[in-house]
Amino acid sequence: MSLATPITIQRPHIIEFGAGTAPLAGRWAAAQGFTRILVVADAFNANRVGVLELQGEVTIFGDVRPEPDVPNLEAALALAGQVKPDLVIGFGGGSAMDLAKLIAVLPGSGQTLHEVVGPEKVARKGAALMQVPTTSGTGSEAGTRALVTDPATQNKLAVQSLHMLADIAIIDPVLTLTLPPAVTAATGVDAMAHCVEAFTSKKAHPLIDMYALEGVALVGRFLARAIADGSDVEARAGLSLASLYGGFCLGPVNTAAGHAVAYPLGTRHHIAHGAANALIFPHTLAFNTPAVPEKTAAILAALGLKGGAREEDVFAAAHRYCADLGCEMTLSALKVPRDDLPAMASEAHAIRRLLDNNPRDISCEEILAIYQEAY
Structure with a gap:
């Protein structure tokens, strides 16, 4: 836009x-x-x-x-x-x-x-x-x-x-001081995912981009701090602001493939929304890299990460980031049955209100491949 x-x-x-x-x-x-x-x-x-x-x-x-x-x-x-x-x-x-x-x-x-x-x-x-x-x-x-x-x-x-x-x-x-580290990590990545998906969306707009990129930067600056010391009020305030900015992104732009692929984890297997988004985030960020290379580089920089321009490098950097925060990064550890992955992929692929925003078209087979890689 x-x-x-x-x-x-x-x-x-x-x-x-x-x-x-x-x-x-x-x-x-x-x-x-x-x-x-x-x-x-x-x-x-x-x-x-x-x-x-x-x-x-x-x-x-x-x-x-x-x-x-x-x-x-x-x-x-x-x-x-x-x-x-x-x-x-x-x-x-x-x-x-x-x-x-x-x-x-x-x-x-x-x-x-x-x-x-x-x-x-x-x-x-x-x-x-x-x-x-x-x-x-x-x-x-x-x-x-x-x-x-x-x-x-x-x-x-x-x-x-x-x-x-x-x-x-x-x-x-x-x-938010009472949030345990695992919930702090998952919800923080969820806030970041709102910003990332709006920033890279087909509907991205300069008026929203400023909130989106600043939201990512706030997570990069404060999430690890809040996990290490839950009583750090400044870090908690930084995450609250990142979450608010993510909310600003949702109205006029909304999310994209990341949330669509994460939704079946919650609806079918009752995995908390933040945890589902944290697990999926590296996969969809890497998948979208060829369509939005400059914006992907800006996201990694805002998080303090080095990932390069190749999908595999972006995935490795984002996956390591989430894992280091303590997020669970495999579907098997979350007790998702492997034989349910095709049905999950079909359900995710049907969420057109989000997938139509994605900067790169993603097929049902490619969603299934993400689930298999994440298993």
Whole structure:
């Protein structure tokens, strides 16, 4: 895309960023006059909602699952139907924030989940939406997409709507201090993958490139530090900012082959999204190198890596980087059955909303080859 290519950028109306900002959640909610608040969280974060200092009637849905599915969403919607919240808060990782988006728009709308799958099919927003991330990976706090797995098809249902844009996002890196090293590594690579895939996408745009490349550089500078010392607040803040920048990339540009190839690991085998992306990242970065050699070189430089221009050299550098962070880099270690690889390749190849963004066309056979190499 040239500088003159039209592009639309959407942001949460308010972004509060920095250490110690979590209590602003309660102050903002009180100032807006919200009295029926529904917090959507996983079990761990459900036990620390107090850090948000919320007032009024607060109900917690604390059963968000990793890679949430339709039944998980339906359970949350049932509770929302009882509470009738005027404010919904996503408090957790991408799973919690994605469910919060849907809970803010579906109850009372007369629309079902399947009726709003796709771009801009949501009729309206029924409750205000606040997003408070506790990981540094998805950037969901900044975006307008929500993903839920359909157990009937084992595919992700993607809803995109400006009605699901947060009214306020509060990004407090202190909330990420509890993340263990393995989760820190996987979510950090996920944030980087958002930036890398947007930077190398067919839809890449100079307005987004600056966020994308800076997001990669922040991961290169701070991820190893945060893994080595989880209490390093500056490193955690750097990763939170990288994740936010990755979220900025997702709206107007979105991801590409990396995420498409990673998705079946989560939908079929319940592998955490960040871990799946970390495993796949070196393979798709190397595969795309012939199509975007200069951008690939810029990515490696931002990470502090030397990889050259050959696919095998790029793969070796990126694979070593992820492995040194402690990411699991084989499908066999993640208990993925080898005989499931062809079905996974077919499912990944069908995700055209992402693969059509990829700078190099990738066949079903080439996806299968990636899985086999990663096994």
